Each structure stands twice: as C-alpha cells, then as structure tokens.
Amino acid sequence: MNHFLSMTSSPRISVIIAVFNGAKHLSAQMDALLAQRCDFPWEAIYVDNGSTDTSRELISARISEDNLSHVHLIDGSQERGQVYARNHGGRLARTSLLAYTDQDDLPAPDWVTEMVKALQNSDAIAGGIIYTPHGYALVNNQDTGQEPPRSLKCWNGFDYALGTNFGVHRHVLEALGGWQELGVHAGEDVDLCIRLKLAGYKISYAPMVRVTWRSRIEIGDIFRQGVTYGRSDVLLYLKFRKHGVQRRSLRSMLRVIKQTLQPLGGLFQTPRSYWGVIKLGVLTGRLLQCLRSRTLYI
Numbered sequence: 001m002n003h004f005l006s007m008t009s010s011p012r013i014s015v016i017i018a019v020f021n022g023a024k025h026l027s028a029q030m031d032a033l034l035a036q037r038c039d040f041p042w043e044a045i046y047v048d049n050g051s052t053d054t055s056r057e058l059i060s061a062r063i064s065e066d067n068l069s070h071v072h073l074i075d076g077s078q079e080r081g082q083v084y085a086r087n088h089g090g091r092l093a094r095t096s097l098l099a100y101t102d103q104d105d106l107p108a109p110d111w112v113t114e115m116v117k118a119l120q121n122s123d124a125i126a127g128g129i130i131y132t133p134h135g136y137a138l139v140n141n142q143d144t145g146q147e148p149p150r151s152l153k154c155w156n157g158f159d160y161a162l163g164t165n166f167g168v169h170r171h172v173l174e175a176l177g178g179w180q181e182l183g184v185h186a187g188e189d190v191d192l193c194i195r196l197k198l199a200g201y202k203i204s205y206a207p208m209v210r211v212t213w214r215s216r217i218e219i220g221d222i223f224r225q226g227v228t229y230g231r232s233d234v235l236l237y238l239k240f241r242k243h244g245v246q247r248r249s250l251r252s253m254l255r256v257i258k259q260t261l262q263p264l265g266g267l268f269q270t271p272r273s274y275w276g277v278i279k280l281g282v283l284t285g286r287l288l289q290c291l292r293s294r295t296l297y298i
Helices: 023-034 055-065 082-092 111-119 170-175 188-198 219-243 250-266 274-293
Strands: 014-019 043-048 071-075 097-102 124-131 153-155 158-160 166-169 203-213
Touching: 014 023, 014 055, 014 082, 023 055, 043 055, 043 082, 055 071, 071 082, 097 111, 097 170, 111 124, 111 166, 111 203, 124 188, 158 188, 158 203, 166 170, 188 203, 188 219, 219 274
Parallel strands: 014 043, 014 097, 043 071, 124 203
Antiparallel strands: 097 166, 124 166, 153 158
16 A cells, blocks of 8 residues: 655645545545646545555556545555544644545545635534435536535534545544444534534535535435434433433424324335435434434434
C-alpha cells in the first residue's frame, strides 16, 4: 500500500474516505473527487478497513497510473468499522482541516475549495447533500439537478451533518475524542454533532459544499439501511437522554406506527415510494433495538 508520498508543498486540507468492499462504487467516486477545481494543494486518504473485494487494488492502480502524489492508500484493518477507519485516517492526516466523504458518494468539482472556505468561520461544517431517490440509479454518475436542503438536518433538537459531507478542525475533533461507535453501523455522525454542540462548538451549514448522495437500488438494501438507522435512533436516545433528549408520548408513537404502515400496499410501485421501505425499516429497527435495550423509543 502507498503511504504518504512527497508533495511539492504542504496540503491545506485532508479528505478522508473509509473504504470497505466498495469496488463497484470507487471508480466513480475517485473520478468525482479527483476532478476538484482548486488552486491550493490538498490530500486524499483512502483508509481500507479490510476489504475482501478489489477495492485496494483499484485505488492503488489509480494512484500509480495517474501518478497521484496527493492521494494515499493506507491500511485501516486493525479494527473493523467505519468509525475506526475515519479516526485512523484523521490521525495520519498532515493538516489541521479534515473533511470526510464516503466511498459511494460524489463530491462536486468545487467541494474541497468550498469546504476550506466554510471552515474559516466555523468549528465544523455540514455540507449540502444532493439526494438521489431510493431505487434511482444515476445516469453516467451525474447528479439529479436538485438543490440541497435549505437547512441542517435535525435530530431531537440537535443539528447534525451527514458523515459523507462533513468538515472539522482537527483540534476540535481531538478534543471530542474523535468519532465514536454506537454499536451499529450508523448514527456516528449524529453522535459527533451532538457532542460538538454540548461541548460549545459551532457547526454551520454550508449548502455550497455539495456532495451527491447515491441511494441504494435494491429493496433489501434499502430496508436493511432503514433498520440500521432505526436501531441507531434508540441508541442515541439512550446515550443522550440525560442531556434532555425526550421520547414521544405513547399517542405520538402509535401515530408514527400507523403512518408508517398505512401506505404498505404501494411501497414498490415507483422509486419515490421506496422511501416507504426505508421508513418501514426504521420502524422495524427501533422496535428491535427497544426489545434489546429494554426501553421504549419509537
């Protein structure tokens, strides 16, 4: 694997990508990331978390063929999980600014430049996400032409960024103890942003820092993703209820269940209706984790 190669000047920002069996997505992701338009040096760190497909070979070949001295492939297989890979990449980064995106998503051509600008005025940045509807395959990996949401996402009163489009000052991340595991492969971005706010740091929304989020295509994948999200909701509640996170009333919980189950008949008719599949997955995940944790949070 390639470690840090020489550069003519020091990079201003480090982009960290956790990789695990992402070969089917990495070519398009690297195309997007390497098409950045910026007038300063930066580095990209791909952290392989023990892939068993051809992810390592694909990244290594691209670095070698294109002579990419600012792109590095490192071994992050010592512990399994995206959280470990992100923390490991951050520890090896050479800059004071860290940006994170995922192996299957597509940064806009000015993503790095806009992220550096945005971080000049905030401790952390939530970038704008251009969503691809579930069940919708991008044509030639181009975005849908949609605009990012106008405001930050919110979980129980806490603003948060998605981990696929997040920037932070290194000293802030270190002060918070880095990314932390919840026990499922989701929710670590919400967890980090809650800890940011509780520690008094500022997270700002920068919609011009854009990444296109590629949706799941298969029904089973969409449902399983929803289950993981639902489980993380319950675990986040348990972790932060002492900080004022409250659960819904029983009446509100029953309303959520009813609203989720009502449209089941039309779930699979159109890609747009696949959102119903993920909502059903979220509800299922919450119920499963409630049973495991002996709590009630719907």
